[in-house]
Amino acid sequence: MAKVVAVTGNEACANALRQVNPDVCGIYPITPQTDMMQRFASYISDGKVDTESILVESEHSSMSACIGAAAAGGRVVTATSSQGLALMWEMLHIASGDRLPIVMPVVNRALSAPLNIHGDHSDAMGARDTGWIQIWSENAQESYDNVIQAFRIGEHMDIRLPVMVCLDGFIISHSIERMEYLEDQEVKDFVGPFRNFLPLLDLDKPKSYGPLILTDLYHEYKRAQHEIMTKVKDVVLNVAKDFEKLSGRKYGLFETYRLEDADIAIVILNSAAGTTKDVIDEFREKGIKAGLIKPRLFRPFPYEEMAEALKNTKAVCVMDRADSFGGYGPLFMEVSSALYPLGNRPLLTNKIYGLGGRDYLPSHAAQVLTELNQIAQSGKVSVLKEYIGVRE
Amino acid sequence: MKAKGWRDLPPGSVVLEGGSAVKFKTGSWRAFRPVWIEENCIQCLFCWIYCPDMAIKTKDGKRAEFDYDYCKGCGICALECPGKKGKKAIEMAEEGK
Numbered sequence: 447m448a449k450v451v452a453v454t455g456n457e458a459c460a461n462a463l464r465q466v467n468p469d470v471c472g473i474y475p476i477t478p479q480t481d482m483m484q485r486f487a488s489y490i491s492d493g494k495v496d497t498e499s500i501l502v503e504s505e506h507s508s509m510s511a512c513i514g515a516a517a518a519g520g521r522v523v524t525a526t527s528s529q530g531l532a533l534m535w536e537m538l539h540i541a542s543g544d545r546l547p548i549v550m551p552v553v554n555r556a557l558s559a560p561l562n563i564h565g566d567h568s569d570a571m572g573a574r575d576t577g578w579i580q581i582w583s584e585n586a587q588e589s590y591d592n593v594i595q596a597f598r599i600g601e602h603m604d605i606r607l608p609v610m611v612c613l614d615g616f617i618i619s620h621s622i623e624r625m626e627y628l629e630d631q632e633v634k635d636f637v638g639p640f641r642n643f644l645p646l647l648d649l650d651k652p653k654s655y656g657p658l659i660l661t662d663l664y665h666e667y668k669r670a671q672h673e674i675m676t677k678v679k680d681v682v683l684n685v686a687k688d689f690e691k692l693s694g695r696k697y698g699l700f701e702t703y704r705l706e707d708a709d710i711a712i713v714i715l716n717s718a719a720g721t722t723k724d725v726i727d728e729f730r731e732k733g734i735k736a737g738l739i740k741p742r743l744f745r746p747f748p749y750e751e752m753a754e755a756l757k758n759t760k761a762v763c764v765m766d767r768a769d770s771f772g773g774y775g776p777l778f779m780e781v782s783s784a785l786y787p788l789g790n791r792p793l794l795t796n797k798i799y800g801l802g803g804r805d806y807l808p809s810h811a812a813q814v815l816t817e818l819n820q821i822a823q824s825g826k827v828s829v830l831k832e833y834i835g836v837r838e
Numbered sequence: 839m840k841a842k843g844w845r846d847l848p849p850g851s852v853v854l855e856g857g858s859a860v861k862f863k864t865g866s867w868r869a870f871r872p873v874w875i876e877e878n879c880i881q882c883l884f885c886w887i888y889c890p891d892m893a894i895k896t897k898d899g900k901r902a903e904f905d906y907d908y909c910k911g912c913g914i915c916a917l918e919c920p921g922k923k924g925k926k927a928i929e930m931a932e933e934g935k
Contacts, residue, residue: 545850606849644852652856659851666844667851673844 448626448693455583455618458590458625459525459551459611460485465633466597467495468549469520469640472508474501476530477563478615479553483525497523505530509537509548516546517655519645521597523548527615528555531569535576541608542577543671544655545643547600548608550578551593554716554767555615556802564803565615567715567768570744571776577671579609579678580745582715584701587625589613591695592742594628597637598685604677606643612744614717616803628693636692675746682743699748701740702755704730708737710818711756711792713781714765715741718799718806722765725811729819736815741777749784756785759792760822763814767800774831793821796831810835864891868911870930872904878927885915885928 453461460482463471471490473483489495498520500511508524516522526534531552541548552570556562570580581596583589589611596609613619628636644653659667679699686697703723705711712722719740729736739755741747756762764782766775773779778796785791797814800806813834821827848854881901886894893909895902916928 543851644848644850644854651854654853654856654858655850657851657853662841663847666842666847669844670847670849674849 448628450624450626452622452624453586454481454620454622455586455589455613456482456553456620457485458586459593459613460489461627462590462593462633463523464489464495465628465630466521466523466594466637467634468497468523470498470500470512470515470522472500472502472511472515472522472524474503474505474508474524474526474530476505476527478555478565478619479525479527479530479551481619482551482553505533506537509534509541512548513537513541513544513546516541516548517544517645518647519642521601521640522546523550525551525553527553528557528563528569531573532557535573538573538576538578538608540656543667545606545674546608547597547606549593549596549600550608550610551589552610552612553615553619554612562802563615565617565619565717565767566801566803567612567766567776568801570610570612571768573610574745574776577607577675578745579605579607580612580743581609581682582612582742582744583618584716584719584740585618585625586621586623587695589618590625590627591689591693591697594633594636595682595685595689595697598688599678599681601641602681602685603641603643605674605681607674607678612716617717626693632692636688678746679743679748697742699741699743699751700755701742703738703740705737705739705755705759707735708758709735709760709822710815711737711739711759711762712765712811712814712818713739713741713756713762713777715744715767715777718765718767721806721808722811725808725815728812729815734815734819736818744777744780747780747784749780752781752784753788756781756792757788757790761795761818762792763795763797763818765797765799765814767798767806769798769801778831793825793827795821795827795829798831798833799835804835806835863907864910865893865907868906868909869933870911870913871906871933872909872911872913872916872928873931874901874904875925875927875929878922878925880920880922880927882920884918884920888914888918890914
């Protein structure tokens with residue numbers, strides 16, 4: 447029986463972790479994630495979970511501790527944001543290369559400099575190539591649901607990879623929303639007991655993690671790692687099916703909104719998708735066929751499915767809350783790669799919005815949709831990439 | 839032995855056996871080789887304790903020759919060697935000379 451609550455995104459994720467009751471948690475504070483691990487630390491002190499907490503001196507150490515604990519044979523979690531994720535960078539590759547299914551909520555925040563604590567996607571986009579599975583969440587409910595599903599995905603015996611669950615800093619992490627919690631037992635049954643795979647603490651079968659592998663085999667190991675990523679989509683969809691049976695909430699590789707007959711579409715991640723859907727409704731009322739895609743699984747990226755979903759549109763704007771300076775926004779690069787193999791593909795634009803927590807307003811979505819409508823009619827794109835909501 | 843293809847590898851590059859370092863002869867990394875001068879050796883076995891690669895062999899509880907298959911030539915043994923009357927029992931000599 448679901449329990450309806452009014453909670454923040456951080457609180458929802460902390461509660462999901464409590465319900466899962468992991469073996470080990472690496473803990474280091476960083477805004478805006480701090481509140482999540484603080485709440486989880488309270489669950490530990492209050493005896494609500496059996497988790498061993500490791501209080502470390504940096505995020506680099508936090509991820510290192512998680513890697514050690516996961517290789518030893520535990521179900522392991524941590525959480526971070528921004529500079530913390532950046533400091534973890536080299537260890538992120540080790541977690542995935544060693545195939546350790548660590549689950550980590552990432553509360554998305556801008557990167558320095560200039561120093562900024564507010565929400566954008568620069569942190570997780572910088573971790574795009576670390577070999578982690580990335581799942582993105584629009585609101586507190588999706589963050590909670592994705593954290594629970596992340597354990598099943600990462601720990602699947604065919605996968606065994608670490609998973610980041612991304613949610614927008616402050617906009618979601620600190621805003622109170624109505625959502626539904628599953629019962630503790632339901633979560634426990636859904637996630638199931640942790641299954642070990644090559645644990646270091648199996649002393650009868652000694653083994654080594656992290657060996658030196660040079661030109662003779664490194665290339666082969668990376669090829670094998672790529673192969674595992676190709677299996678993730680199916681696992682994500684199967685776990686989502688089971689989760690829908692339990693919760694009634696449906697998840698896929700991405701969410702589409704009024705896209706079936708759409709001429710124009712916006713592709714946008716996380717909380718800003720909610721604002722955009724409202725504006726799409728307004729445009730639909732005016733008779734303009736607008737739709738939306740909100741990616742959920744960003745790594746591995748569902749290229750074929752995305753192309754299939756967008757193939758009948760005339761113009762698409764991919765909106766990025768992160769930039770690759772001197773390049774296009776990271777989401778744009780994925781969507782344009784997805785569409786390139788199509789013979790007939792929509793015209794594309796890329797807008798950079800909301801960096802460092804700059805508000806993304808309905809007027810921004812309206813501006814983009816109005817321009818898309820003109821592009822669809824004229825067949826011409828005047829500016830491919832530009833910043834919106836920026837003062838001139 | 840045929841080299842393994844990517845489908846044959848254990849997940850996560852985990853080495854599924856203990857003591858496998860013995861198969862990797864790191865002695866080839868050496869630029870300087872330690873030379874044992876037995877007449878200066880007082881059998882303190884400091885070199886045996888300090889060697890990070892277990893490359894000091896012993897026989898009947900006494901120091902024996904270096905194991906040059908695994909000695910990387912780090913020189914710790916030569917540094918720690920107290921020798922006899924100011925004369926070291928281990929000296930480092932450049933390889934190839």
